[in-house]
Amino acid sequence: MKDGDGPGDGDRDGDGCGVLPGSIRPGGRTARVRASVLRAAGDALAEHGFAGLDLADVASRAQVGRTTVYRRWGSAGALVADLLVDMAEQSLARSRTGSLLGDLKENARLVQRTLVDPRQGPLFRAILAAAATDDSTARALRRFYEIRVAEWAGCVDDAVERGEIPAGTDAREVVRAVSAPLYYRLLTTAEPPDETAADRAAEGAFVAAHAGVYLRVRPGAPQSGAAGDLEPPGEHGVGR
Amino acid sequence: MKDGDGPGDGDRDGDGCGVLPGSIRPGGRTARVRASVLRAAGDALAEHGFAGLDLADVASRAQVGRTTVYRRWGSAGALVADLLVDMAEQSLARSRTGSLLGDLKENARLVQRTLVDPRQGPLFRAILAAAATDDSTARALRRFYEIRVAEWAGCVDDAVERGEIPAGTDAREVVRAVSAPLYYRLLTTAEPPDETAADRAAEGAFVAAHAGVYLRVRPGAPQSGAAGDLEPPGEHGVGR
DNA sequence: GTGTTAACGGAACTTCCATCCCCTTAGTGG
DNA sequence: CCACTAAGGGGATGGAAGTTCCGTTAACAC
Numbered sequence: 001m002k003d004g005d006g007p008g009d010g011d012r013d014g015d016g017c018g019v020l021p022g023s024i025r026p027g028g029r030t031a032r033v034r035a036s037v038l039r040a041a042g043d044a045l046a047e048h049g050f051a052g053l054d055l056a057d058v059a060s061r062a063q064v065g066r067t068t069v070y071r072r073w074g075s076a077g078a079l080v081a082d083l084l085v086d087m088a089e090q091s092l093a094r095s096r097t098g099s100l101l102g103d104l105k106e107n108a109r110l111v112q113r114t115l116v117d118p119r120q121g122p123l124f125r126a127i128l129a130a131a132a133t134d135d136s137t138a139r140a141l142r143r144f145y146e147i148r149v150a151e152w153a154g155c156v157d158d159a160v161e162r163g164e165i166p167a168g169t170d171a172r173e174v175v176r177a178v179s180a181p182l183y184y185r186l187l188t189t190a191e192p193p194d195e196t197a198a199d200r201a202a203e204g205a206f207v208a209a210h211a212g213v214y215l216r217v218r219p220g221a222p223q224s225g226a227a228g229d230l231e232p233p234g235e236h237g238v239g240r
Numbered sequence: 241m242k243d244g245d246g247p248g249d250g251d252r253d254g255d256g257c258g259v260l261p262g263s264i265r266p267g268g269r270t271a272r273v274r275a276s277v278l279r280a281a282g283d284a285l286a287e288h289g290f291a292g293l294d295l296a297d298v299a300s301r302a303q304v305g306r307t308t309v310y311r312r313w314g315s316a317g318a319l320v321a322d323l324l325v326d327m328a329e330q331s332l333a334r335s336r337t338g339s340l341l342g343d344l345k346e347n348a349r350l351v352q353r354t355l356v357d358p359r360q361g362p363l364f365r366a367i368l369a370a371a372a373t374d375d376s377t378a379r380a381l382r383r384f385y386e387i388r389v390a391e392w393a394g395c396v397d398d399a400v401e402r403g404e405i406p407a408g409t410d411a412r413e414v415v416r417a418v419s420a421p422l423y424y425r426l427l428t429t430a431e432p433p434d435e436t437a438a439d440r441a442a443e444g445a446f447v448a449a450h451a452g453v454y455l456r457v458r459p460g461a462p463q464s465g466a467a468g469d470l471e472p473p474g475e476h477g478v479g480r
Numbered sequence: 481g482t483g484t485t486a487a488c489g490g491a492a493c494t495t496c497c498a499t500c501c502c503c504t505t506a507g508t509g510g
Numbered sequence: 511c512c513a514c515t516a517a518g519g520g521g522a523t524g525g526a527a528g529t530t531c532c533g534t535t536a537a538c539a540c
Contacts (some may be wrong), residue, residue: 028537049373058290059367065489128427129372132365145428177421184420188385211447213440305519
């Protein structure tokens with residue numbers, strides 16, 4: 001596990017002089033404690049959610065003293081933020097299937113599998129909830145998704161290179177368009193996203209990207225209500 | 241304001257005999273208290289989020305005794321659930337611009353304006369967070385979005401009627417596809433969704449619906465990795 | 481190996497929130 | 511308008527979560 005960056009890059013308590021615990025002797029027990037606490041925090045989050053996160057419970061799961069958790073992380077929000085830093089480092093490499101639709105489907109399936117996973121799904125729900133309340137968690141969450149989105153944006157750039165979709169396409173917007181429906185379903189419906197939802201998300205993003213919806217310079221921008229000169233796919237009115 | 245259904249349809253405490261306070265004398269002060277508490281709860285949620293929701297604070301904002309809030313709602317989760325019931329009843333009617341893209345853009349703009357609103361945006365964030373933890377809130381949230389989505393699904397059905405998009409299109413999936421990117425941006429990035437994001441969301445859903453992505457019977461279902469015989473928009477490889 | 485001290489761990493203390501009791505206020509029926 | 515009682519309000523009580531103190535353990539330097 002990584003070492004040296006501890007519970008965050010900034011000072012937790014605001015004064016610029018105090019050295020955070022874990023930064024001077026990061027090896028051995030300190031690293032072991034950090035790994036153990038982060039795993040326990042993930043487990044507790046997945047089980048009870050952010051509101052039910054009890055730092056004393058985390059400490060006992062991790063077989064660590066409560067004081068240690070309070071001293072090194074200070075609050076539930078900071079603990080989740082550190083967990084996100086850890087998760088961001090385990091980011092998986094993007095796929096290279098040779099076609100944009102193939103890559104987007106791989107991405108959609110990966111996200112879908114994560115969200116329906118009995119541990120990861122509740123964990124992500126809990127983390128999103130934490131970010132809504134705690135500011136340091138929100139920052140860590142944004143950074144986490146920045147990294148993930150940037151990684152997969154390469155697929156879109158490659159597709160532009162191949163001529164599959166128009167130049168000037170905002171790659172990150174395309175990647176976000178794949179994830180968005182899956183997260184929306186997780187948060188607002190009773191059924192977590194299935195394979196069909198994943199395929200639809202990928203196909204929808206692909207078709208829209210192809211039609212120029214995610215161009216950085218938007219053709220229809222000046223007109224407010226009109227469709228602009230967005231090219232409609234195929235011929236209009238076709239009943240398929 | 242509605243009266244008579246109080247903090248939920250079921251018994252809060254599980255035993256089927258006790259009558260919930262507010263159900264026998266719902267008029268006058270009781271209704272006034274409910275309205276005042278729900279407004280205060282919304283304000284408090286928007287300001288401090290769900291984790292920071294203090295029922296005593298809600299009570300003092302509403303100029304009501306703490307005991308009253310605890311007796312009638314019992315927990316923060318139940319209070320938010322009741323707030324959602326109230327919000328669902330104030331649902332706005334869908335638009336009828338005559339074109340699907342026009343209707344979807346209206347919907348996207350409505351969602352976008354809600355999410356960037358200084359009160360509504362934080363409120364929705366807080367409610368989503370609450371639903372991740374509390375079960376009764378989650379049920380109320382799902383019901384809320386069911387109602388909203390069903391209302392706007394009419395636009396899609398009308399478009400099928402007009403021949404704009406293929407018959408067999410899952411109308412609710414199209415409506416969800418409009419909202420999803422806006423919520424995703426709200427939750428995972430620092431910039432709340434702007435007008436461009438709203439237009440992109442509407443156009444993306446429109447183009448995908450047109451291409452048959454949201455057909456209930458999916459043409460490419462048997463093949464797992466392939467694109468199926470999904471009709472690509474326009475000609476492939478066009479650089480726009 | 482040995483010493484220094486960073487980091488950990490247990491326990492008492494404090495604070496804050498949910499609950500309970502009982503009195504007061506005001507809807508509702510006559 | 512009056513009586514009855516449902517519903518609201520203030521203060522005391524109990525418990526759980528966070529904080530602090532100080533003794534113990536082990537990382538790192540020499």
